[in-house]
Amino acid sequence: MKRIFSGIKPTGHLTLGNYLGALRRWVEVDQHQADALFSVVDLHALTVEHDPARVRRLSRQAATMMLAAGLDPDLCTVFVQSHVDEHARLSYILECTATDGELRRMIQYKEKSARARAAGQSVRLSLLTYPALMAADILAYQTDEVPVGDDQTQHVELTRDLAVRFNQRYGHTFNVPRATPPPVAARVMDLQDPTSKMGKSHDSGAGIVYLLDEADVVRKKIMRAVTDSGRDVEFDPENRPGVANLLEILSACSGGSPEELAGAYESYGALKKDTAEAVLEVLRPIRERHADLAADPGHVDEVLRKGAERARGMARPTVDAAYRAIGLLPAG
Ligand code: AQP
Secondary structure, X not given: OOEEEEEEOOOOOOEHHHHHHHHHHHHHHHHHHOEEEXXXXXXXXXXXXXXXXXXXXXXXXXXXXXXXXXXXOOOOEEEEHHHOXXXXXXXXXXXXXXXXXXXXXXXXXXXXXXXXXXXXXXXXXXXXXXXXXXXXXXXXXXXXXXXXXXXXXXXXXXXXXHHHHHHHHHXXXXXXXXXXXXXXXXXXXXXXXXXXXXXXXXXXXXXXXXXXXXXXXXXXXXXXXXXOOOOOOOOXXXXXXXXXXXXXXXXXXXXOOHHHHHHOOOOHHHHHHHHHHHHHHHHHHHHHHHHHHHOOHHHHHHHHHHHHXXXXXXXXXXXXXXXXXXXXXXXX
């Protein structure tokens, strides 16, 4: 059975982008077809300015949302990254496999370090080494597939390079994984700035649909989405990114290709109205399950405890093998 690993950073409240770009496929496909591990990757939330209490709160909330979205702990492993020491252990080994130049070329590093500097903040070293930790997350489990939105494919490419390099230099240790972006909504864009990704840590609240937004808030955000100067509803992501984004979201929520859907609308208003209702239809059951789960935090903790135990057992042999292969003396 193939092995799948993916994760969510507790850097903000989960968004429609997280759901359509990642979570939904984990729930509907991956957990049924593979030995799948899904993690709240909390160590990654420490690479930029953070508030400790908020990260803790968001970590539990992300885990709760993952279960509310439909991950079933009887079908897959749900856990928190920092509960499994093997991630950090392997990350160091992969830092010793990667080069400084390779890490500096990562688009996310360039963008986030520029943003931090512009805000007068220092850039944490972990922001640079982040892809080595992400590679460790993936390689520790002998992962075959990494279902991610296309904002993460560059990091998965680097993971592949590191796996191949390590295997060639020190002997076969890691499976070489591949990224599997979703067919639609691989990148849901911000409703107020459709040239940038809808990201949960971004501060354009009005452009981001959060999974726990109230129905009237969702309607308002979608009805106020920035569209383009033309009047016809056409699917043209390059020249009409605002309308294309709405068509992608509608397509992901209700079926039909964005191109076909474009032909069915004569006004932006009607497109927005149907998109809002389609989104609400998708979010309703998640919100209901979330309310039940939030009332029983002990259950979520127990799922995470068992998940970490299982993940640890799976990761340890590979990480121990990597330590031996690279030349470290085994502990007695
Ligand atoms: N807008 C999106 N469209 C499609 N997929 C998305 N994903 C995130 N945003 C979109 C996918 O969701 C999974 C978890 O994402 P994450 O926690 O790594 O990223 P985020 O929500 O984008 O959080 P941040 O902190 O706002 O991220 P960055 O680092 O970009 O600033 C991933 O599979 C991701 O592809």
